[in-house]
Amino acid sequence: MLRCEICGKQADKHHIVYRCQGGVDFPLNFRYLCSEHHRGKNGPHKSRKLDLEYKLEMQKSLENLLYKDYYNLDELVGLLEINKGMLKRLLKEYKLYKEGYRSSDIVYRLMGKKRYTEDMLEEYYDFIVNF
Ligand SMILES: [Zn+2]
Numbered sequence: 001m002l003r004c005e006i007c008g009k010q011a012d013k014h015h016i017v018y019r020c021q022g023g024v025d026f027p028l029n030f031r032y033l034c035s036e037h038h039r040g041k042n043g044p045h046k047s048r049k050l051d052l053e054y055k056l057e058m059q060k061s062l063e064n065l066l067y068k069d070y071y072n073l074d075e076l077v078g079l080l081e082i083n084k085g086m087l088k089r090l091l092k093e094y095k096l097y098k099e100g101y102r103s104s105d106i107v108y109r110l111m112g113k114k115r116y117t118e119d120m121l122e123e124y125y126d127f128i129v130n131f
């Protein structure tokens with residue numbers, strides 16, 4: 001049985017970058033959350049702030065993991081524990097240099113073709129204060 005990372009109750013798999021946002025199946029994109037911490041009011045599907053925090057954390061983990069400028073497919077498969085065929089398809093639209101794919105392109109694609117910034121959290125707070 002999967003256990004919630006927060007409270008230890010029975011958990012579902014949450015995609016940090018949702019599939020509808022271009023999110024992909026690989027371990028760094030998963031969090032295991034019980035129904036309350038998943039879809040409850042303090043879960044990422046209801047709390048925009050938590051959703052952003054999870055995404056920022058994931059982006060940071062990816063950037064730390066892919067610290068070199070370029071990676072080839074086999075290196076990525078090993079590091080990300082991701083399906084090779086799927087990854088190849090995802091990266092098809094990005095330039096393959098002789099050194100490999102650019103880390104920034106890989107992270108951008110895995111985040112659902114978005115670059116998340118801390119400012120997005122501040123915008124969220126501004127919104128709450130002004131509301
Ligand atoms: Zn929980």
Ligand SMILES: [Zn+2]
Pocket residue numbers: 013014015038045
């Ligand atoms: Zn979810």
